[in-house]
Amino acid sequence: MSENDPYSSAVRRLFADTAHAGRLAGGRSVRLDRQGVRIALWMTLDGTRIEALRYQAWGCPHLIAASEAFCRDYEGRPVSELGGFNAQSLMQSLGIPVEKTGRILVLEDAVRSLGT
Amino acid sequence: MSENDPYSSAVRRLFADTAHAGRLAGGRSVRLDRQGVRIALWMTLDGTRIEALRYQAWGCPHLIAASEAFCRDYEGRPVSELGGFNAQSLMQSLGIPVEKTGRILVLEDAVRSLGT
């Protein structure tokens, strides 16, 4: 059945447990409305380290899963690493189909502008 | 099943029991090759009464059944009645489809020329 499932098990797991959905008071935030999707990211810092990340997203399950994955990954890492966030490699590790690239690139743009 | 059967039960019965198939020595005979079918009729007379009738036929089951029916019908009748033989009414009584009219008319022609 997995070969017919449009969602990888990673995407399903992330979509089912969106622990990082929400907002943060204080800190930086960015919001993008593009390509028919909407993404907002919030970040608080502990010096140059990312203390917490939250997101809100309107879009398909892949976009939500990617946003959740990004938050899980980057909490605790130096803020300088945000510039290295790469949508394509995240898509690969989550098994997101290439047709969705346009939308996941919106997440990439949001992440990068969060880092600058 | 009968509604799908291209052959009426009368045609089936006559085709299965072709007692009058064959030839007769002496008497009159007629043969027609037409419309892709072949019919031969033989008749012996007892005065003006038909003593015996025989046929040979090459054609579809309807033609064979009609030939057999004709022989059964007319044995013992005055030879003058041959002129009244009517293919159409025989077709009706045997349930022969109208598409076959052309071929059964060959039988009619043969019968009528036997009577003259």
Next chain:
Amino acid sequence: MSERTVYLDYAATTPVAPKVAELMTRLLTSGSDFANPSAVHPAGRRAQALVATAAGQLADLLNCDPQQLIWTSGATESNNLAIIGAARYRQKRGRHLVSMPSEHKAVRDVLRALERDGFELTWLAPDESGRLNPESLKNALREDTQLVSIMAVNNETGVVQDIEQLGQLCRDADVLFHVDAAQAVGKLPLDLAAMPVDLLSLTAHKFYGPKGIGALYINERPGCHIEPLFFGGGQQRRRRPGTLPVPMIAALGCAAELAKGRIPADLKHLESLRDQLWQGIRNLDGLRLNGDPEHSFPGILNVSVDDVEGESLLLAMEPVCVATGSACNSQDREPSMVLRSMGRSDAAAQSAIRFSYGRQTRSADIEFAVGHYIQAVERLRALAPGQAA
């Protein structure tokens, strides 16, 4: 079956009725009823008798002459055969055709293909409840109009068109009237003897028959003929050749007979499910019914909500099986043409969920679905950024 699912996608396809499955099983395992009905030998004649019985059963359901029915592989083929076949047959008289943007793709895309071949199309938009105003059809008919195609029951919304009235307008103007009745046959009473319909498409799998068999009704009268799409053996008076799939045809016939006896009871059951569903969800903030409460097949309920994306909603509702848009375009994610033609925004169309249910659906299934729907909507709303920052 690995997980519990609640199947509320009867408009996409229904399970096969037990009686129909039994008949097919009997025919598929029979050593004597499997022959080719074109053969004149005894086995062929038995097969032919089964086909004749099925034609009688379907004709009985529709109140038409069995001779007016052609077997096809389903409503997609029936629609193609009806529309392309009739348009080509009549193209010397004129090349203008009329339909609606809310038709199923198996009508819309056929008409678009004819447009590329030089036919001229007029697309009549429905009102915001999904219905066609007869006046607008009347105004669209021209001297050179040859065919009007309007569906009986919309597959996404369940909206029912006034086929009698629309058909009469066509009849008065000497225009052929095709009805895609894939979602109506076996579900709503239809009396073709009393209806001004020339061509009508149906498919068995929408009313508890198997997938892969359908029919086209052709009201053969002067001017109402079709050119075939396929060529081959002489089957079906050359209008649709190919070996007749006897067990499938017999199954369609059986499903038709079953339906005939059950339509009133089925409708009552569906109405009660629809009412339960609607009561369960109607108070959700921003909920909107896509359809016409007055003129609807009760087996379909289509709703949109604000601020929720359809694909995510579908996944969040699992294991409830519902549809966004029609099943055929579930794979390409463009917002529903049906809903946009009713004036819905892209966002509203994208959030639309079609609940469709049937004979096997129980009240507990609806209750389960209501809970999952509300929970999923609330969760995804909490997840979405506000409309403007």
Next chain:
Amino acid sequence: MSERTVYLDYAATTPVAPKVAELMTRLLTSGSDFANPSAVHPAGRRAQALVATAAGQLADLLNCDPQQLIWTSGATESNNLAIIGAARYRQKRGRHLVSMPSEHKAVRDVLRALERDGFELTWLAPDESGRLNPESLKNALREDTQLVSIMAVNNETGVVQDIEQLGQLCRDADVLFHVDAAQAVGKLPLDLAAMPVDLLSLTAHKFYGPKGIGALYINERPGCHIEPLFFGGGQQRRRRPGTLPVPMIAALGCAAELAKGRIPADLKHLESLRDQLWQGIRNLDGLRLNGDPEHSFPGILNVSVDDVEGESLLLAMEPVCVATGSACNSQDREPSMVLRSMGRSDAAAQSAIRFSYGRQTRSADIEFAVGHYIQAVERLRALAPGQAA
């Protein structure tokens, strides 16, 4: 079944294999495997998995990629889709097509329809044994030739063409090669990976699958594409829309898998039946084999006799079920085009009887048929007036 019949018309259609019937029964009665495989919900994905399995099984039988297969309603549709679809796709390059008068009507009549639309046809007659001389194909190919259609196994005579050699000539000339393999798939080994074939039609009911489902193999490569015949939902990448009939597709897959394991044993069985039949009737006066003893599928034996009319012979042979000509034209009684193209006279063609047998046929059935055939011929001969008075 009211009377004993001996069914020797397997070339018209076969009974469904018990394993295939079992699978269909299971799917038709399953409460969870009936969904529309286009739907993305869990029930839809289960249905999609069944389709994927079937595509794998059929691809395995043919040694091709499952992606190269399209589901259709049978070989008639596959032939139409292949020939019309490819001819239209390539018509800007040229409009010359090549085929044989001994093809099945579902090829011949399609080509004739294209002829009416302005395509130019070259018909290559077989030799008197029914085979095509590769030289004559080579000579027929022109600059503007786009498609050659030659069947693998003839449905009336069982004659097998040299598909590899004919296909190679097409490949060398950059011409598409379509093969109607309705009588070959599941019966003779075919290795599409090793064969220069571009389009290949098949139908399940000729190899113990159900009627109403078939497939078209498309060797997609530059220049080898088809335009669709139908328009509708996006199924099958738009090349053939319509809800996929999952139980039928699964049944085709199952029949393919079964066949793959059985072809050698099936062939051995058929050869022994054919030898018994031939030994039984060969000494009949004026008997003539219609076919090529060297290059034949052993499941079909076609013979003519002098001075006997086919329709009467068929009736006289009851309850043995055989065919005169192919089943599709059993209802119009024109003498077989296949046999006339092999140089047989109208009379010889009209007296032709096709015996075709299969897995369930026993030696006793053949013995019964031999007796009935000889008796019927002798009886009808006695009944016929001599050739010239």
